[in-house]
Amino acid sequence: MSSDQATDIQKRMYNFIVSYMKTEKMPPTNREIGRELQIASTGHVDYHLTMLEKKGLISRQPKKSRGIKLIETITGIPVMGSIAAGQPLEISNDPEEMLDVGRELEPDNTYALIVKGRSMIEDHICDGDYVVIKPQDTCNNGDIVVAVRLQEGMSGSATLKRFFQEKDHDRVRLQPANSELEPIIIPKSEWDEEWKVQGKVVAIFRQCHAA
Amino acid sequence: MSSDQATDIQKRMYNFIVSYMKTEKMPPTNREIGRELQIASTGHVDYHLTMLEKKGLISRQPKKSRGIKLIETITGIPVMGSIAAGQPLEISNDPEEMLDVGRELEPDNTYALIVKGRSMIEDHICDGDYVVIKPQDTCNNGDIVVAVRLQEGMSGSATLKRFFQEKDHDRVRLQPANSELEPIIIPKSEWDEEWKVQGKVVAIFRQCHAA
DNA sequence: CCTTTTATCGAACGTATTTTCCGAATATTA
DNA sequence: TAATATTCGGAAAATACGTTCGATAAAAGG
Structure with a gap:
């Protein structure tokens, strides 16, 4: 206007x-x-x-x-449309929106981790991917979280898993996304004492390097 | 220092x-x-x-x-270390590097597309993912590219595929990353006339929404 | 114990910068 | 053609802002 x-x-x-x-x-x-x-x-x-x-x-x-x-902080990458490998779609000439890659994630205390290995491969999180973590104590069933095992002295060791609270069994299950790997099952009491949710995955970023 | x-x-x-x-x-x-x-x-x-x-x-x-x-424009998200779901790794307290998500991609004429469907699923590119495209005419074998079929009149339709130049068969193969889908095979002569590489995928970004 | 460095305040000074007012030329519109 | 909005200049007024200086301590180093 x-x-x-x-x-x-x-x-x-x-x-x-x-x-x-x-x-x-x-x-x-x-x-x-x-x-x-x-x-x-x-x-x-x-x-x-x-x-x-x-x-x-x-x-x-x-x-x-x-x-x-x-007014419009035109940072970021213009999103030019959609694309499907199967049925090719049109690419518009005007950006539909700006991809504010990471910028809206920055404000808080978000941080990133580099994923090693293929343990979350079935969630399409690959070796070398960056996962962006938003720190929070609680999470919902099915969230991909960083769970930390508290230990004496120093900071504990962390693991990336899907979180499931199994109320009927009164336990917590940390499920990798790789059918070759076993979930970690933790009794509720032990969970409250020894474990802590550090944060949940809010975004994934992958850089495609030259072959 | x-x-x-x-x-x-x-x-x-x-x-x-x-x-x-x-x-x-x-x-x-x-x-x-x-x-x-x-x-x-x-x-x-x-x-x-x-x-x-x-x-x-x-x-x-x-x-x-x-x-x-x-001096150091510390934009971006701090990378706090590595994590493997299998064998938990330590999380350091000091950021190892800054994840300049997207920022180093901005300068040129890079743009993003939203992926529809599961045609690149075996390359772990999911429905709804953003793919960041760096415009370029040429590409190497195996690159994931946006290939455009030139048409009369308006801008052509685009498709996201892996690019393979098969010299022994004198043809180009556009390969989806989904074993249920067939590749597009194009004779070299037809390729030069009717097709064009628009750019290659340099990064992938996925936002994990609340379930 | 003395000297040097670092940290602090307050005030004054000069420049940087925005804001406001007046006037005039040019275009647009009624 | 008259009225109105736009585009320009010049200059004064009012803040905003960076810089400098003198003085006082506390901390650190030898």
Whole structure:
């Protein structure tokens, strides 16, 4: 809607702000904008920034130096559509959304672990994959979790498994996703004392290296 | 080396700058730093910033408002170690590296596609996964590529397959990773005329939603 | 025990930066 | 054609902000 109404100069101004922020990691001052766009007056720059704000492209923090924020933080990778190997689908020309890979995962205390081995292979988690862990005490049945066995002294050893609380048997089952491997069965009492859920897997990331 | 010599206050200052930049998308002013760390004097803040610069953690642009830059732009998710479901491994307390999920993929013209169906399931690419595509004309045998069939008029339809150039048969084979599906076999001449490699898969990203 | 480094405050100073006001030229619209 | 929005300049006013200086301690090192 209003975003299209931006004038030529305003579009150039907006683009400059975007590129400036990419390189400088901070918004430009009004003077820097003016210098770039060859606008002699800072008041003039202010006018266009006001317009850009009215048109919903930026927001401003009054009285703050460099108080410009982009409304749509266009970080990430554009998602161009869907694809199926079986029946080819169309690829659109406009991004449908931005894949904010990892960015929305960052805020908390999320961390990543590198998966070794094929023990979760049937969940399509491969050797070398990164699993992103969101720390939390509790989890639901079927969640893939990092379970830690508490030990004397140092930090315990951790394991990546699917979590199942089997109420009828009054025990907890930690199930690998590999039919060649056996689950770990722990009586409820022992679980409460010796084990702890460290967090659950919220995302998986795999880099495809050159062969 | 010198980065370790940072004082407690300087570490807190550094951490605040990092978190401020994450939320505000710009560096803080000296006064904002002081307010946060309960330092009453801006000169005092300046002193510690000078120390941080001397110790190589930040760089400063004199006389510029918010003229602070992080030397190591620690975006991303900390990788805390390895984990194997089979034989539990230790989780270290210090991050081994930062998982720059997607960030090093952004610069070029990379884009993402959402995978539909199970046609690449044996390569552990699942329904709903994001595949990150790096555009390129050529590829090597075995690469997972987006192949496009050129058509009259509009943009062609795309398919996700493993690419094999079979020189002995003078043909190209597009192989799905699902034994229930048949490969697409294309004679070399037809390939050159009607097909094109759009790009190759460089990464895979999967979000694990709540059950 | 003395010296050096580090940490702290407060205040003053000068520059950086935004904001506001006035005026004018140009285009757009009614 | 009159009214209105847009685009520009210049300059003053008001903050915001970084920098510098003097003084005081506590901690560290020898």
